[in-house]
Amino acid sequence: MNKKKKKKTHVPFRLNMLFFVVFVLFSVLILRLGELQIVFGDDFKREIERTEDITVNNPVPRGKMYDRNGKVIVDNSPLNAITYTKNQSTTQEEMLKTAEKLAKFIEMDTKKIPVRDKKDFWIMKYPEKAKALITKKEWNKYKQKKLTDKEIYQMQIDRIENDDLKILENDKEAMEILAIYRKFNSGYALTPQIVKNKDVKPEEFAIVSENLENLPGVDTTTDWDRAYPFGDTLGSILGNVSSSEAGIPKEQLSKYLARDYSRNDRVGQSYIELKYEDVLHGQKAKVKNVTDKSGKVLSTEVVSEGKRGKDLVLTIDMDLQKQVEKIIEDEMWDAKRKPNTSLLDRAFVVVMNPKTGEILSLAGKQIGKDKEGKTVMKDFAGGNITSSYNVGSAVKGATILTGYKTGAISPGDTQLDEPLVIKGTQVKKSWKTFGRINDLRALQVSSNVYMWKTVIEMAHGRYVPNGPLILDTEKTFNTMRQTFSQFGLGTRTGIDLPNEASGFPGSEKKPGLLLDFAIGQYDTYTPIQLAQYVSTIANGGYRVQPHIVKEIREPIMENNELGPIIEEMQPKVLNRVDMKEQWIKRVQEGFRMVMQVGDGTATSYFKSASYHPAGKTGTAQAFYYGSDKSKYGTPVMNLSLVSFAPSDNPEVAIAVMVPWAYQGNSGPSVNNLIGRKVLDAYFDLKKNRSSTGKSSTTEQQQTENSTDAIQNNQQSGQ
Template sequence: MNNKKKKKTHVPFRLNMLFFVVFLLFSVLILRLGELQIVFGDDFKREIQRTEDVTVNNPVPRGKMFDRNGKVIVDNTPLNAITYTKTQKSTQKEMIDTAKKLAKLITMDTSKVPIRDKKDYWILKHPKEAKAKITKKEWDLFKEKKLDDKQIYKKQLDRVTDDEINSIQGKELETLAIYTQFNSGYALTPHIVKNKDVTPEEFAIVSENLESLPGVDTTTDWDRKYAFEDTLKSILGDVSSSQSGLPKELLDKYLARDYSRNDRVGTSYLEKKYEDVLHGQKAKVKNVTDKSGNILSTEVVSEGKRGKDLVLTVNMDLQLQTEKIIEEEMWSAKQKPNTGLLDRAFVVVMDPHTGEILTMAGKQIGKNKKTGKTEMQDYALGNFTSSYNVGSAVKGATILTGYKTGAIKPGSIQVDEPIKIKGTQVKKSWKTFGAINDLRALQVSSNVYMFKTAIAIAGGHYKYNQPIDLDYSAFETMRRSFSQFGLGSRTGIDLPGETAGVTGTEKKPGLLMDLAIGQYDMYTPLQLAQYVSTIANGGNRIQPHIVKQIREPVMENNELGPIIDDIQPKVLNHIDMKDQWIKRVQEGFRMVMQVGDGTAVSYFKSAPYHPAGKTGTAQAFYYGKDRSKWGTPVMNLSLVSFAPSDNPEVAIAVLVPWAYQGNTGPSINNIIGRRVLDAYFNLKKTGQATETTDTNQNNQ
């Protein structure tokens, strides 16, 4: 009995202890909860409500380009576009699911899906098969940490077969193409998924289903539109696509200037040179997100503004007519014998007083990349990126250099006769003229007069079939003088990629004489235009430019806004020559085209605008596209001119490399030059040659 009582007394004691311990634990819990709520409650509340402001820049259309008379050359054409904005919490599964839904609504180009993306996608969709591609030994090495995740994954990639890659077909492949675009964007930044050939039906059905397509949106994008197709295309330049985005080599530069990685930028020539002007001011949108990355609200910080517009110096009417003339005369010349290597021609028309390029035309015969057919292609950029022997067109610079060095004086007489230096071949003019002065030498294009002038510059004394001792510093003397006109030096045009030409490296008596007649160093067509402009305007080497004005953009179609910057003429240097010397060369150039047996009289004497100029024929060697013909002797034809001769308002340079083989061929340089000058002065009659139409005079 006593034992039973003891047990009963012991059991309630244990229960009481248990209840007491539970009581203590609940007390501690209540105290802790109270501490969290009362002491730290506000801190945790603020943490839960914490948001993040993320500002996103949205691109705007680029600025337009107009010709000098207000005609639109480059515009923006609107495009229906489908975009995707990845949030900070977007998962791979969610993006693939959305891509699959979108693939049912649109047709997606799959031709550009990278092989690597196909492999990644296959591994993602076939995890068991992908795991089986790793051997047991390799998994053991992985467990032993002798192989890491990247190494294992690389082995899986390497072992995905072509059959497995090619198993991704149809809508699944379109899903992958869409997912690839989704994945290439950046968080909270709209990324173009498709903007080419988006049909109205696709645009409408995607717009109707946006609620079931998280991150997807429809908008209006833009693309560059070239009003005159390929005309001047090589100079206008290119813009990157939204897929290619920023060029890799300039990535850091653009990112530092607030660009996004998928922004479109100018990648060549005018589009690249004036990127800062054309790019515009981005629209800034502030997205407020919670700490999970959910967008709570969106606020427009600043409206975007289309890029500023460029007004070019080019007259598109003259440009188009010039290109037509080049094409017609090249095809015509190609019908004649010995013109098999003729494949290009260049024309630059320039205001000799302002440096404004009225026309920069270049054409090249080549194969169409799509059809394989032979066609005439734009090669305007060749006017300043390619150089050639130009022949006698440079003789004005030779005469003026002779005056400056004292080798000759205005009116100096020299005998035009075959030149023979011991150990060299005979060098002569195209015809023997006997005793002639400097003006006559220009009029009939005497080589010998220039040879003897160059010998005198070098301090030499010529005797038939005798060795001659020359001071070879004459090469530098002549080149320094020529560069004052722009020959052999960059013209300074406002376009990237200009070449200075090619300077010969050897120094021999015969080569010095060749330099004097334009058959040694090589010059660009644009350098010829600057050279003849320098003579035409009385000695000022003017910097050529193709941008005339920068203007504010306006919303109205094809309307010019207020002027921001009006590009003024810039004199690079004044040639160190007496005015009467320059006027004498101007007179010699007039005689070439208007007096007696001048080399261009038969083409220009009848011109009512009374031009002056100089023709050129250079014995050169072919180095064009057909490498099997490299080194073939050919004739380059050139022409420089200005008009009217007594009051120059326009200067022109024509260069036709590799015009023909042999001693005679078509004078395509003179024919093109005459027709282009005719076109200029005919347009002038209608007031369309040089005036700039201004639709907003009151805004200036």
């Protein structure tokens, strides 16, 4: 009986243990579920409902450009545009489907589609044909993972024949779909990509706007393009901007991406547009897109409004610029009708305030062919800073001043202008034999012999008729080039434009070449260097940095109105030439005699001018290699002119350069004809504005600013 009792109590104990274990397990499970729901529930809920904030930048129009009188030179022209913005989760199939719908509403240019893009699209459009390009053996290798997806795809690309592509190319609808699809696929996710902004017809814009609900990602908006109210005037200096299709040039991509640009942003590619890209580009609009886990946009919020680029006010006077360009064109066409001018194809003019460095006109023209093969005159203003030439006697002012500085001559010293007979060389002489003359007379009549004898003395040589010429050329070349550079000759002027050339110094240092250097027939100089050189003489010896941007202004919304000044470019003196003041004044007097006294080389053109100019002409024998097959090229004459006016209180300086003006010993004086008409245009414009009360922000304010700058420079001891 006791045994039975023990057996009965043993069974309930096991059951109790089983129930206890089950209870503990359920308790743990319940606690774990409670922990997940109560402690981590919100975290998991947020993960399920997770959103992401993505901020994108939308481009804004560039800043405008104005001339010094407030006339718009470069504007933004509004364009109807169709854009596409893809989500992060948008598939190729979805984009292709939308492209097919959009192609029914708009026409697209299909001429510039690359062959590779056509092949990619061909594979998408004809998958069965693309599959047939791979052999069964190759497909088996693919299944065995001996060939990758990439390798199979490349085989298909390589095996598409031209006949296959012609089927696609002859299908206008398919090509337009491809053109649209390429635009869709070229932008970043959540960043609007321009599909079409040129020649968007009103009916295209309207029908797309009406069907936006059926075109996911597509939108209609207003875009912009650069507009030029003055046409090609100053075109090469204003520069150009990349298209929305081209975006940022590949070679500059990393630089701009690091500065928060997008790949398809339009950027300045040359000259002012490039130099002042940071100013003109503007402040992009920032838009925050809230997306869910799949990349679908849930909401959009404007973080900051965009602001178009800041405006530039240039130093250029467009009324003067247009007149100068017309003068160049008229005189060149007229010269081309005369004999021995077949190689004449370009001319340059710089008009500059000699005290401030402000460029009032930067004009250049070049004869060439248009797209139809017709001979036309093209803008070549950029040649003023990028091309250099032998300029001839225009540099003789610098030669005389170098002679003063080195002690080779003193003001008033005389030399005998006579033919120089140097052993082993041809007779060297001035264009006319003048007898005994002083330094002023040498400038007035442009005596070569006076310059040569000055340089011979400078180089510790001695001229003996029929004897050899032994000179210390190494040291003298260095001395002269160093002094010339103080005037801006043979060195960059510092103008606020990219790609400025410094000219080319001759490499050999023979005695005869040193004599050539003294009269401007060895080293080459740019037209802008000539302008800085004559300005330095005109203002009393201060090399002022030329600049083409006058002010940076805050943009405002009103049409063609200038906003507040952000920055005003002040005159900058680069250096004071190491010369006595009376030396500079003596060369100024020599330049005045060139144009106003007796038989000065330019009196026949300038003596009658009421504004009393001063200056120096130049003629240099050079060589033209453009179409000549000989080793030495065709001998030609370069013509130059530097001038300032009025001679007693200069307010304007000009440089004229006409390369390859004529062949032979004589020809039209295009440099003087252009120079006289340009100075006339400047002073006539000033007079007309004064009489009508419409004077620009010009002379008085400029002179006050420049005088202050030069006085400050003097006080600082520079």
